[in-house]
Amino acid sequence: MPRKPGRSEQPAGQQAHHERLLADRIDAVLPQLQCGRCGYPGCRPYAQAVAGATAALNLCAPGGAATAQQLRDIVGGSEEPTGELPISGPAQVAAIDERDCVGCIKCIEACPVDAIIGSRGQMHTVITEWCTGCGLCVQPCPTDCISMHPAGSDSLMARLSGGLANRPQAAALAEQLRQRHQAKKRRPPLRNPVREGELSAAELAAAAMRKARRRAGAKK
Ligand code: SF4
Ligand code: SF4
Numbered sequence: 744m745p746r747k748p749g750r751s752e753q754p755a756g757q758q759a760h761h762e763r764l765l766a767d768r769i770d771a772v773l774p775q776l777q778c779g780r781c782g783y784p785g786c787r788p789y790a791q792a793v794a795g796a797t798a799a800l801n802l803c804a805p806g807g808a809a810t811a812q813q814l815r816d817i818v819g820g821s822e823e824p825t826g827e828l829p830i831s832g833p834a835q836v837a838a839i840d841e842r843d844c845v846g847c848i849k850c851i852e853a854c855p856v857d858a859i860i861g862s863r864g865q866m867h868t869v870i871t872e873w874c875t876g877c878g879l880c881v882q883p884c885p886t887d888c889i890s891m892h893p894a895g896s897d898s899l900m901a902r903l904s905g906g907l908a909n910r911p912q913a914a915a916l917a918e919q920l921r922q923r924h925q926a927k928k929r930r931p932p933l934r935n936p937v938r939e940g941e942l943s944a945a946e947l948a949a950a951a952m953r954k955a956r957r958r959a960g961a962k963k
């Protein structure tokens with residue numbers, strides 16, 4: 744009787760279908776923070792890499808050992824994780840110093856779970872309830888007015904802590920984060936006032952100088 748073909752011997756279409764189904768199962772147990780700490784631009788791309796056997800099973804630091812074990816259970820016992828689990832670090836949330844926010848919307852574009860609100864040219868605010876502490880909004884801010892702080896008891900990370908991938912509450916929050924991420928990806932790009940010349944380089948530079956002056960004053 745002919746042997747059932749292995750994954751590498753399957754026709755390309757069949758293998759792609761197999762990997763898609765596997766990626767669905769893997770994605771379903773990932774925390775959905777979309778934080779990129781695994782080295783992939785979100786949970787789904789990491790799930791696809793694991794399904795395609797091109798990524799290690801233990802790269803999701805927020806999910807920790809529990810998630811690595813779940814991935815091992817899904818892909819099969821022969822594929823062992825390699826190396827140490829990355830350290831996740833203490834839970835954090837972003838905060839915007841609204842005095843220096845020029846409303847350029849770069850942080851909104853960078854936030855994978857839509858945890859920042861604000862209008863073009865107006866000050867922006869972090870929705871702590873949905874901030875995963877990924878820090879992806881910090882670097883794009885042209886006036887350096889976003890900083891990371893320890894997460895309080897009302898933060899998303901506090902609600903998720905102590906068993907990210909296992910508890911029903913964490914699973915419900917992960918599903919909401921997935922939906923926020925998908926909704927954001929479906930939305931057409933926002934009009935960016937910097938790109939469109941509504942905020943000049945001079946305005947951004949002035950905001951940066953105000954901040955530097957305040958910092959210098961605070962040190963005296
Ligand atoms: S939650 Fe885990 S899998 Fe998702 S992007 Fe972050 S590190 Fe990657
Ligand atoms: S990137 Fe910085 S300046 Fe621009 S809207 Fe966000 S917080 Fe404000």
Ligand code: SF4
Pocket residue numbers: 836837853854855856857858859869873874875876877878879880881
């Ligand atoms: S507000 Fe910043 S730190 Fe919080 S989830 Fe969005 S990008 Fe990440």
